Amino acid sequence: MSTIWTLASGTFGEAMRRKILNVFLFVAIAMIVLFFAFASFSPTSDMIITMATGLGIISMAGVFISVILGINLIPNEIDKRTIYTILSKPVKRHEFLIGKFLGGLATVFVNILLMGVLFVIGVALFKDPHHHIRLDILEGVLMIFFQLMLVNALAVMFSVFTSPFVNFFLTFAVYIMGSMSSITEALGGESANGKRSAVIQGIFKAIHFLVPNFGNFNVQNPIIHPDVVIQNMAKYIATNILYAIIYSLIMLLIAILVFDRREV
Amino acid sequence: MKPNARLIAIFVVILLYVPIVLMQAWIDPRRHEFEPKNDQIGTIGKALPIEFTLVAAAGFREAIAGLLWVRTDKFFHEGNYDAIVPMVRIITWLDPHNVDVYQTGAWHLDYNFTDNEQRSDRRYLPLSVALLEEGIQANPTITKLYADLAFTHYFRKMCNYERAIYWYRKAQDVKETDSKQPYSTDPDTGKRDQYVIDPILGKPRPLADPTIVGHGLAHALQANGDIDGAIVQWQHCIDEHKRLIIESPETKYQDESGLRVAERNLFETIERKKFRTVDTQPPINLDFDAWVVRTAPRQFRFEGRANFIGATAFKLEGHQVTWGPVDGARIAYRLEDDGYQQPKELPFELNVALPKNVTIMQDSASVTHGKFSRRANLDQDSHGDNPMYPFKAERYKLTFWFDPRDPASSPPNLGDRIGWLGEGLTDSKYLDLSGKVPGSLQGPDEKANVRLIKKVIYLTRDDIMGTGEKKFE
Structure with missing residues (x-):
């Protein structure tokens, strides 16, 4: 366990030195622009668009951080040949992989948290007429984090058998497909005119259940419209967190299985 | 390994x-509580450019919906009404919890698609009702949606007071525990989900606003002839206002104003209940008649007479009040294709299936010194690709009617003579006890207990299109 912890903290420190925080700076500027850009709309529209766009920017920035970080975690070590030094010590391959993954995840967490806190403060200062701290925004940020955990695990899984270039497109392709949960779910069901074949339905049903559904984590709607009640919201969030953890575990297990047999 | x-x-x-x-x-299934439903996905994909669909799918769905709504507002101010309906459809699919869109969208459909003389296009009414009912289904704790459906639609537009009462009661049934915001937020701690138990009621507080929902229900009960029910409801509103004045100092002035209105209305309703049982008898004969004069092709003068004589003297608020000879009644008229049945509900789809070949024109004229007359030039809205009055049918039904329950047709002073439901009026020719109000979205078995005055005239297409002045009665 201490080996994993050492590797994770090392990865975290290294990632933070890689100016990944520049993304955070970019997002911070984008948000400040956002707070003033929609001021000419009606107060309701202004708040809705600000909240929706703000959480969307955090999510998108987080995806970029996760993918760029995730695709380079293992290949960097191989390219720089530092992996030889690490694996020559009493470090097991799966410990190395898990340590790298957790280090990357910690980096994502810090970035997302910083963006989320900045957004909460910005909304209180510039948007809420009573300057209330909207802590429920962090509920959305939490779900974004678990979504990114899954993205990170996916990128790490691909990184053990593909180059960073291929991995970048592969991870993004799966992310886009998984973000369209509603579309894959609809195509997996019967069409209104009944013309969709059973084979097509089966394929989309399989995609819907087997590809990670990133769309599940989009819970910003009740945060944007706080007077609307979603039944069993806590249970819904808890189930999605469990979903992210189990799916990440699957990705890591596959990565371990592949990495175990890989020549480095 | x-x-x-x-x-x-x-x-x-x-x-x-x-x-x-x-x-x-x-x-x-739970994800669809805040997402478009499965059967809507494909249509959204076809309706929106691919980049919008992708951006929406990438977590910016509400942002796209919000921006489209801002654009819709611009369409409205530019007078581009045709673009509004599909925009409202897409936005409410993308973000089913944007309550503002349901409310304003329904208002557009009801009031803002008008002809050149500012008569609204009645073909949109079932769509508007469908939109609000969908809004209520998606947002069952937002009582202002119920209130809009009750008052704006069933009370004002269709005079179907049974339905208005139904929706008001549904709004009153929404309780604090059904919702999280806004009343359950502790203003000091900002904590949510802390349901407030009403110290007086000892149970969760209703979410319905006592003015918007409570007063509306009292008016609807009164219009429906349930005067005892209205009195109980006014008293309920008074109790609610008093409670809120103590408990919610931040809205104290609003409730104080509401309290004054409720107290006055309660007093007047009790007083009127007493003297209307006496002053409305024996019924007056309205000696009603109505006719239409075609002045040019598709141009008309709707005319007639109605001998409304109100109570000239009665006691109100303890004082003797004398009214002048009563005018101010309004006679409604509706010209529509013969045999047209207004659908109770139309599906609110992307491409709205409006009955484009159907002609419906509805308006009203005020009665002055026992007569009414109003011109209508429908010719200016009978041409082009999608005219409001296409006049495609061969035969038309023109109905003139007076509804004693409708506050817009029967002001209180007139009601003091003819009663709540028309018990103080009669007519040797045109008294109608069917309870069917033209253009109301009534169910097959719904029937109001009201004494209407109604006259029907049938016109042919040639009568409408003909030249030269001609009277039809």
């Missing part, structure tokens, strides 16, 4: 997919 450990790991991967599939099956 040992071969055995490897096999176990592969087995665990396969095994872990079982809870994933089960969880996804549980998540899917």
Whole structure:
């Protein structure tokens, strides 16, 4: 366990030195622009668009951080040949992989948290007429984090058998497909005119259940419209967190299985 | 890794997919609480450019909906009404919890698609009702949607007071525990989900605003002839206002104003209940008649007479009040294709299936010194690709009517002579006890207990299109 912890903290420190925080700076500027850009709309529209766009920017920035970080975690070590030094010590391959993954995840967490806190403060200062701290925004940020955990695990899984270039497109392709949960779910069901074949339905049903559904984590709607009640919201969030953890575990297990047999 | 450990790991991967599939099956229906429904996905994809669809799918769905709504507002101010309906459809699909869109969209459909003389296009009414009912289904705790459906639509537009009462009561049934905001937020701590138990009621507080919902229900009960029910409701509103004045100092002035109105209305309703039983008898004969004069093709003068004589003297608020000879009644008239049945509900789809070949014109004229007359030039809205009055049918039905329950047609002073439901009026020719109000979205068995005055005239297409002045009666 201490080996994993050492590797994770090392990865975290290294990632933070890689100016990944520049993304955070970019997002911070984008948000400040956002707070003033929609001021000419009606107060309701202004708040809705600000909240929706703000959480969307955090999510998108987080995806970029996760993918760029995730695709380079293992290949960097191989390219720089530092992996030889690490694996020559009493470090097991799966410990190395898990340590790298957790280090990357910690980096994502810090970035997302910083963006989320900045957004909460910005909304209180510039948007809420009573300057209330909207802590429920962090509920959305939490779900974004678990979504990114899954993205990170996916990128790490691909990184053990593909180059960073291929991995970048592969991870993004799966992310886009998984973000369209509603579309894959609809195509997996019967069409209104009944013309969709059973084979097509089966394929989309399989995609819907087997590809990670990133769309599940989009819970910003009740945060944007706080007077609307979603039944069993806590249970819904808890189930999605469990979903992210189990799916990440699957990705890591596959990565371990592949990495175990890989020549480095 | 040992071969055995490897096999176990592969087995665990396969095994872990079982809870994933089960969880996804549980998540899917719940995700649609804040997402478009499955049968809407394909239509959204066709309606929106691909980049919008992608951006919406990438987590910016509400942002796209919000921006489209801002654009819709611009369409409205530019007078581009045709663009509004599909925009409202897409926005409410993308973001089913944007309450403002349901409210304003329904208002557009009801009031803002008008002819050149500012008569609204009645073909949109069932759509507007469908939109609000969908809004209520998606947002069952937002009582202002119920109130809009009750008052704006059933009370004002269709004079179907039974339905208005139904929706008001549904709004009153929404309780604090059904919702999280806004009343359950502690203003000091900002904590949510802390349901407030009403110290007086000893149970969760209703979410319905006593002015918007409470007063509206009292008016609807009164219009429906349930005067005792209205008195109980006014008293309920007074109690609610008094309670809120103590408990919610931040809205104290609003409730003080509401309290004054409720107290006055309660007093007047009790007083009127007393003297209307006496002053409305014997019924007056309105000696009603109505006719239409075609002045040019598709141009008309709707005319007639109605001998409304109100109570000239009665006691109100303890004082003797004398009214002048009563005028101010309004006679409604509706010209529509003969045999047209207004659908109770139209599906609110992307491409709205409006009955484009149907002609419906509805308006009203005020009665002054026992007569009414109002011109209508329908010719200016009978041409082009999608005219409001296409006049495609061969035969038309023109109905003139007076509804004693409608506050817009029967002001209180007139009601003091003819009664709540017309018990103080009669007519040798045109008294109608069917309870059917033209243009109301009534169910097949719905029938109001009201004494209407109604006259029907049938016109042919030639009568409408003909030249030269001609009277039809």
